[in-house]
Amino acid sequence: MHALFLAGLIAPFAISLAIIIRLGREMKDFVADMPALQTVEHLNCFKRLVARNMYGALAQIVLFLIPWVVYVFGLNYRALLQGEVAIIFALSIATFIANLRMKKDEEAVRHLPVEDPDLRAERDRVVETWMRKVLPDW
Numbered sequence: 001m002h003a004l005f006l007a008g009l010i011a012p013f014a015i016s017l018a019i020i021i022r023l024g025r026e027m028k029d030f031v032a033d034m035p036a037l038q039t040v041e042h043l044n045c046f047k048r049l050v051a052r053n054m055y056g057a058l059a060q061i062v063l064f065l066i067p068w069v070v071y072v073f074g075l076n077y078r079a080l081l082q083g084e085v086a087i088i089f090a091l092s093i094a095t096f097i098a099n100l101r102m103k104k105d106e107e108a109v110r111h112l113p114v115e116d117p118d119l120r121a122e123r124d125r126v127v128e129t130w131m132r133k134v135l136p137d138w
Contacts, residue, residue, distance in 0.1 A: 005079045006087070008070035012063040013091035019056045019063075020098045026052065027105040036113045043119055043126075049109065050126055051136040058134065060099075064092070 030049050037043050067088045074080030110127050114120040129137055 001077070001079045005070055005074035005077075006084070008074070009067045009080075009084070009087050010091065012066040013095055016060050016063045016095050017098055019059060020095070020102055023053055023056050024102040024105050027102070027109045031105070031108045031112065034112070036115070037119055037123055038115070040119070043122055046109070046112070046123065047126055047136070047138055050130045051138075053106070054130060054134070054136055060095075064095075067091070 026049060030045070034042055034045065037046055071080060071085060071088060074084070075082065110130070112123070114123050126136075126138065
């Protein structure tokens with residue numbers, strides 16, 4: 001029973017880190033493949049990338065809450081010790097650091113050059129949504 005609860009503490013962080021790594025790679029690849037947004041198709045690819053990032057952020061919020069619920073249940077069923085909360089803190093810090101490292105990739109994507117004024121306006125609207133809203137609205 002103890003191992004099952006420990007898995008419930010650790011697995012959400014492993015999934016979250018996998019999401020961070022995948023999204024980070026996608027953003028690096030996007031910037032490498034498309035150093036500027038020049039066409040409507042480029043902008044559509046940008047929108048899809050941003051949408052995946054936004055949904056990934058929502059998934060990470062849920063994944064962050066799961067270990068706390070597991071921890072409370074584990075304490076209630078006496079399957080976990082109080083000190084095992086340190087696992088949650090350590091993995092939270094690791095996830096936070098991974099997210100910070102991904103921010104520079106997000107910055108690069110947000111500031112891709114756009115020459116066409118119409119495309120630039122749409123890119124800016126998408127970036128504003130990305131930074132201020134929970135879900136994509138395009």
